[in-house]
Amino acid sequence: MTTFFEFGLTHDVTKALSNMGFEEATPIQEQTIKVSLERKDLIGQAQTGTGKTAAFGVPLVEHVDTESGDIQGLVLAPTRELAVQVAEELNRIGEFKGVQALPVYGGQDIQQQIKALKRKPQIVVATPGRFMDHMRRKTIRLHSINMVVLDEADEMLNMGFVEDIELILGEIPDQRQTLLFSATMPKKIQHLAQKFMNDPQTIAIKPKELAINNIEQEYIEVQEKKKFDVLNRLIDIHSPELAIVFGRTKRRVDELAEGLNRRGYSAEGTHGDLTQAKRDAVLRKFKNKTIDVLVATDVAARGLDISGVTHVFNFDIPQDPESYVHRIGRTGRAGKTGMAITFVTPREITHLKTIEEVTKRNIPRRAIPTFSEAIEGQQRIAVEKLLHIVEHENHQEYRVMAEQLLDDTDSVTLVSAALKSLTKEPDTTPVNLTGEAPVRVRKNQKNDHKKKDHKHRGGKGGGRGPRRNNERNNERGKQRGPVDFKKKRKN
Ligand SMILES: Nc1ncnc2c1ncn2[C@@H]1O[C@H](COP(=O)(O)OP(=O)(O)OP(=O)(O)O)[C@@H](O)[C@H]1O
Numbered sequence: 425m426t427t428f429f430e431f432g433l434t435h436d437v438t439k440a441l442s443n444m445g446f447e448e449a450t451p452i453q454e455q456t457i458k459v460s461l462e463r464k465d466l467i468g469q470a471q472t473g474t475g476k477t478a479a480f481g482v483p484l485v486e487h488v489d490t491e492s493g494d495i496q497g498l499v500l501a502p503t504r505e506l507a508v509q510v511a512e513e514l515n516r517i518g519e520f521k522g523v524q525a526l527p528v529y530g531g532q533d534i535q536q537q538i539k540a541l542k543r544k545p546q547i548v549v550a551t552p553g554r555f556m557d558h559m560r561r562k563t564i565r566l567h568s569i570n571m572v573v574l575d576e577a578d579e580m581l582n583m584g585f586v587e588d589i590e591l592i593l594g595e596i597p598d599q600r601q602t603l604l605f606s607a608t609m610p611k612k613i614q615h616l617a618q619k620f621m622n623d624p625q626t627i628a629i630k631p632k633e634l635a636i637n638n639i640e641q642e643y644i645e646v647q648e649k650k651k652f653d654v655l656n657r658l659i660d661i662h663s664p665e666l667a668i669v670f671g672r673t674k675r676r677v678d679e680l681a682e683g684l685n686r687r688g689y690s691a692e693g694t695h696g697d698l699t700q701a702k703r704d705a706v707l708r709k710f711k712n713k714t715i716d717v718l719v720a721t722d723v724a725a726r727g728l729d730i731s732g733v734t735h736v737f738n739f740d741i742p743q744d745p746e747s748y749v750h751r752i753g754r755t756g757r758a759g760k761t762g763m764a765i766t767f768v769t770p771r772e773i774t775h776l777k778t779i780e781e782v783t784k785r786n787i788p789r790r791a792i793p794t795f796s797e798a799i800e801g802q803q804r805i806a807v808e809k810l811l812h813i814v815e816h817e818n819h820q821e822y823r824v825m826a827e828q829l830l831d832d833t834d835s836v837t838l839v840s841a842a843l844k845s846l847t848k849e850p851d852t853t854p855v856n857l858t859g860e861a862p863v864r865v866r867k868n869q870k871n872d873h874k875k876k877d878h879k880h881r882g883g884k885g886g887g888r889g890p891r892r893n894n895e896r897n898n899e900r901g902k903q904r905g906p907v908d909f910k911k912k913r914k915n
C-alpha cells in the first residue's frame with residue numbers, strides 16, 4: 425500500500441487529501457500518479473468507484489502554477505453533472521494550494537460562465553459542446569493549457585463528441601500532457617490516443633471481471649407489463665438506503681418516477697430534456713436523501729459518485745455491456761458493497777448473455793419476488809424501527825398510556841397493532857406504463873464483442889445500432905453549432 429506521502433507531493437496537497445480522508449492510494453492512483461507527475465501521457469483504466477478522479481486530480485492540481493492566473497488544466501467530461509462533481513473534487517484537492525477549478529457546461533447561462541472565467545480559474549472542467557462554444561466566442565484562453573484529461577473518453581465518443589474533442593485537442597498547444605481515464609476502454613479509443621497523445625503508457629488495473637466484485641449482481645426474467653410491480657416488491661424487500669432505477673427513455677423515466685410517487689415512494693426522475701436547474705435540484709435532493717429513489721436515463725450512468733447508493737435497478741436492460749458496467753458501478757463504490765438487479769424480458773435473454781460474456785461474469789437468476797415476500801420485507805423494517813426505539817430512544821412519556829392500554833387489551837394484540845401501523849403495506853394503486861420494445865441484439869454485436877472490438881457503437885459514421893434514439897445523442901445534438909476550426913494537431 426502506498427500512502428500519498430510517498431509521491432513527494434507538496435504539503436498543501438497531502439494536507440487536502442488527508443482532510444478528504446484519503447490516506448492510502450487506491451491501485452489506479454498508486455500506479456498512475458507517479459507517471460503523471462513526470463508529465464507523461466497515459467491511459468488509465470480501472471473499475472468503477474476506484475478513485476480515478478483523484479488519480480488525475482492530484483497531478484493536475486500539483487502541476488498548477490498558482491502564480492499564474494492562466495488556465496493550465498482542462499478536463500473534458502461527458503455530462504454536466506459529472507463536470508460539476510469533478511470540479512468539486514479538484515477544488516477540494518486544491519483547497520490549500522489555492523487552485524480553482526471551474527465547471528463549464530451547457531444549460532448554464534453563458535454570460536455567467538464568461539464572468540466566472542474572468543475570475544481566473546486555473547483548471548476548467550467542461551462538457552465538450554460548451555467548451556467549443558467558448559472557443560468560438562474566444563472567451564476561453566487555450567495557450568497556456570499544459571494538461572488535458574479526458575474523463576470517460578469512450579462515452580464522449582459514444583455521444584458523438586469525437587469531432588469536438590478532436591477540434592479542441594487540435595487547438596491546445598502540442599507541448600501538453602494528455603491523460604485519458606475510464607472504467608471501460610473499447611478499441612476505438614486507440615485512434616484518438618494515437619492521434620492526440622504522445623506515446624501514452626496504458627495502465628490498466630484489471631481484475632478478472634470488468635465490473636466490480638463488491639456488487640452483488642442478479643437478474644430477474646419478467647414480462648414488460650409486470651416490471652413495475654416487481655420493482656415495487658424489490659424496493660419493499662430490500663429497502664435500499666438510496667436506489668437508482670435506470671430506464672431506457674425519457675418517457676420511461678418520467679412515467680416511472682410518477683408511478684413510484686403514486687405508490688408512495690419518494691422518487692424523482694432526471695434526463696437530458698429537463699432544464700439544468702431541475703436536473704441539479706433532483707440530484708441535490710437525492711444526495712441529501714430528501715428522495716430515496718433516483719430514476720434516470722444513462723445520463724446518470726457515468727462517473728457519478730453518490731454515497732449511500734445501495735441498490736441499482738436496471739428497469740430496462742442497458743443497450744450495451746459498457747453501459748451495464750457503468751450503471752451498476754453507481755453502487756459498491758470506494759470499497760462499499762452494493763446490489764444490482766437487472767430486469768430482462770424473455771426476448772432479451774440473448775442480450776443478457778452478451779453482457780455476461782463481455783463482463784466475464786455469470787449473473788445469477790433470481791425468481792420474481794412474491795407479494796408476501798414484499799410484505800415480510802416491510803414487516804421486518806417495522807420490527808427494526810420498533811426495536812430501535814426500544815433500545816435507543818426515550819419512550820418514557822408513553823409508559824402511562826401503554827399501561828392503560830394493557831388494562832383492556834393483551835400485549836400481543838397491542839404490539840401487533842403497533843407493527844401494523846408501522847408497516848408500509850404494498851400499495852396497489854393502478855399504474856400503467858407505456859410499453860417499451862425489447863432491446864434488440866444486432867446481428868454482429870456478439871461477435872464484435874468477442875473480437876473485443878466495439879466499432880458498431882461508434883460515434884459519427886460508425887454503426888449506430890439501436891442507440892440512435894437514445895438520450896446521449898440528443899445531448900450532443902443540442903450542443904452542436906457551426907465549427908470553423910481547421911487546425912489539427914500533427915503527430
Ligand atoms: N485514496 C482514497 N482513499 C479513500 N477514498 C477514496 C480514495 N480515492 C477515491 N476515494 C473515494 O472513492 C469514491 C470513488 O472515486 P471516483 O469517483 O474517483 O471513482 P472512479 O474510479 O472515477 O469511478 P467511475 O468509473 O464510476 O467514474 C469517491 O467517493 C472518492 O472520494
Ligand SMILES: [Mg+2]
Nearest residue numbers: 476477575727
Ligand atoms: Mg470517474
